[in-house]
Amino acid sequence: MSKKKKSEHHIGKIRRFFNEFKTFAIKGNMMDMAVGMIVGGAFTALITSIVTNIATPLIGVLIGVDFSSWQIDLPRLYGNAEPGVLAIGQFLNSLISFIIVAFVVFLFIKALNAFRKREDEKPQPKPTNEEKLLTEIRDILKAQAEKQ
Secondary structure (H helix, E strand, O other), X not given: OOHHHHHHHHHHHHHHHHHHHHHHHHOOOHHXXXXXXXXXXXXXXXXXXXXXXXXXXXXXXXHOOOHHHOOEEOOOOOOOOOOOEEOHHHHHHHHHHHHHHHHXXXXXXXXXXXXXXXXXXXXXOOOOHHHHHHHHHHHHHHHHHHHO
């Protein structure tokens, strides 16, 4: 296989992987979602800490902007003492956390489904001689009952 074909094959595998992730994140079935809730809940605090304390500062350094503190102050309306705030930076942190958690859950479900598929594909054991004989007897008795 040429380098170009290998590269195209690899890109195709990556594209299929991310398409499968997108389908999972958007659709998902109830069992996948239940497992996702459990695993997602377990990872939320850890992922939030990673995003807030590691990822956001690194992204800020790379792009030269600290977006974790981005916010828009809203005007005071209707005599409110405090103005409203649109916390865009916190929203971006939450969005990054969600994507990471969803990706981890996706990988977990993908592994679980592969395990289930492997279990389903195991060959069924062949019936023993006793089981074959009992099956023949059952069929004979059933045929006799139908004649009567």
